[in-house]
Amino acid sequence: DADVTQTPRNRITKTGKRIMLECSQTKGHDRMYWYRQDPGLGLRLIYYSFDVKDINKGEISDGYSVSRQAQAKFSLSLESAIPNQTALYFCATSVATGGAAGGLLTQYFGPGTRLTVL
Amino acid sequence: GDSVTQMEGPVTLSEEAFLTINCTYTATGYPSLFWYVQYPGEGLQLLLKATKADDKGSNKGFEATYRKETTSFHLEKGSVQVSDSAVYFCALSTSNQFYFGTGTSLTVIP
Numbered sequence: 001d002a003d004v005t006q007t008p009r010n011r012i013t014k015t016g017k018r019i020m021l022e023c024s025q026t027k028g029h030d031r032m033y034w035y036r037q038d039p040g041l042g043l044r045l046i047y048y049s050f051d052v053k054d055i056n057k058g059e060i061s062d063g064y065s066v067s068r069q070a071q072a073k074f075s076l077s078l079e080s081a082i083p084n085q086t087a088l089y090f091c092a093t094s095v096a097t098g099g100a101a102g103g104l105l106t107q108y109f110g111p112g113t114r115l116t117v118l
Numbered sequence: 119g120d121s122v123t124q125m126e127g128p129v130t131l132s133e134e135a136f137l138t139i140n141c142t143y144t145a146t147g148y149p150s151l152f153w154y155v156q157y158p159g160e161g162l163q164l165l166l167k168a169t170k171a172d173d174k175g176s177n178k179g180f181e182a183t184y185r186k187e188t189t190s191f192h193l194e195k196g197s198v199q200v201s202d203s204a205v206y207f208c209a210l211s212t213s214n215q216f217y218f219g220t221g222t223s224l225t226v227i228p
Binding site for chain 2: 004033040041042043045090092094106107108109110111112
């Protein structure tokens with residue numbers, strides 16, 4: 001079974017609709033992340049959470065919100081979807097494993113959700 | 119701020135050719151460096167990593183050496199296979215943040 005799962009895998013919705021993307025993990029990691037991937041732009045961080053009570057905005061948080069329901073669950077919501085939010089969305093988890101100044105945040109990714117907003 | 123710059127693709131090679139994908143970084147402090155690979159229709163998978171200067175990460179025939187003097191972490195493979203066709207991402211991490219390059223698409227033709 002996959003360690004990081006995302007639902008749904010594909011979604012088509014209309015402008016103005018509210019949509020939620022869900023992420024679950026069985027790795028026992030404290031840290032969870034949401035990214036979006038767009039052609040030519042790589043991955044951009046939307047939100048991240050270091051534990052259940054810690055939520056932080058990433059590079060492109062406008063138009064998105066998140067909820068960390070439990071250590072294993074981290075949901076991303078689009079309150080009113082717009083076409084330029086059409087993208088591939090990835091959830092990731094990590095645990096800091098190094099004590100060095102730079103840390104060692106190996107990230108583990110889910111399979112992605114392809115979202116299309118018409 | 120911290121960032122990663124990697125060579126733009128797409129890259130097309132014949133099977134058994136030598137591969138180099140360039141990656142340079144800008145960072146304060148002492149980041150860890152990574153290469154991730156994304157196969158079609160899948161999420162990113164860790165390919166290799168290095169945590170300090172002069173470390174060499176290696177996996178599946180791929181190698182990359184953490185060069186602090188040139189702030190580089192170039193990915194190399196001596197003989198690519200069709201199954202290596204994927205998108206490759208260079209990345210760095212500091213203690214709290216993770217930064218990805220824009221990705222380089224590799225296609226290997228028989």
